[in-house]
Amino acid sequence: MILLTGFEPFGGDSTNPSWTAVLQAARMLTAEGLTVETVELPCVFGESVEVLKQAIAAHQPELVLSVGLAGGRSRISLERVAINCDDARIPDNKGNRPIDQEVVPRGPAAYFSTLPIKSALRSLQIEGIKGEVSQSAGTYVCNHVFYALMHALKGRAGTRGGFVHVPYASEDLVHGSTAPSMPLESMARGIAVVVRTAAQTGTDAKLSAGAIH
Template sequence: MILLTGFEPFGGESLNPSWLAVQRAAEILRREGHTVATVELPCVFGDSAKVLGEALREHGPAIVLSVGMAGGRSRLSLERVAINCDDARIPDNRGQRPIDEAVVAGGPAAYFSTLPIKAALRNLQIEGIRAEVSQTAGTYVCNHVFYALMHALASKEGVRGGFVHVPYLPEQLPVDSSLPSMPLESIAQGIAVVIRTSIQTMVDDKFAAGAVH
């Protein structure tokens, strides 16, 4: 069982490409014979982690990939690390704006993704889909969910999980915008590549994909 999660719109947007892409990726993977569940998470601190936890209990997945939007990024960002910090620059969809608060009180400072992010990066590059390993998932609801996911999976032997940030869709941007975007089909195909790689790869590749700053 594979669990894919995306988010509802936030920050004044009318749509969230993460949820649209998750649904499309699920269609692709199901056609290939995989069992896939999808869940739309609220863009709300606390509630998002609760809905995710309920989905984990209901579906009992072997692989979990949570997906969120990072407007301004130009490629799929395979997140390496989730940190135990909520520090919201803007309010969430319920008006909450935690500052310097723990995602999980007393939890570890950070968790690493347990998906093969470098093998996935290589396969995405082979498919011609722009991608990168990202060293930060931010401190907003995406990181909140990523950390909550990895904290939950820390006690579940054999279940692997991670997080991917995706760019804007072209239709979200004004015609004259200089911000980068990516078509929905490319994002969905990229998510499917990450899942296929995760199924096939138990030991990640090792090559340089870090950041200088």
């Protein structure tokens, strides 16, 4: 069973493409015969993690992929690492703004994704969908969820998880905007590609996808 999560709108936006794309991807994967559950997470420190943990307990997934919005990026970002740090530049949807706090007190400094992100990148490239391996998921609610997800899965043998960031949706941009974006259909296909690749890949590919800075 596959669990996909996206986020509610935040920062004054009326929509969040991470959730819209997750719903579309779930329909694609379900049509292929896969069992998929979707959960919309609140953009709130702490509360988002509780909703995620409840979903994992209820559905007992074999694969968890959380998706968030990274406005300003132009590609689907396959996140490599989550860090044990909340440092909010803006308040969350309930006004919380933690600064230099640990996601999990006394937890490890970081967790790596257990998804085959290099293989997924190659699959995205084959499908003609712009993708990248990202070395930072930020320090806002997305990283908060990513870190908490990997911490929760640490003791669950056989369950893999990770995080993907998507750009702004082209459909949501104001006419004339030059912000990087991607059509929702491409995002949804990309998420589905990542899920399929993870379901079919045991050992990740060895290919260069690092960063100089």
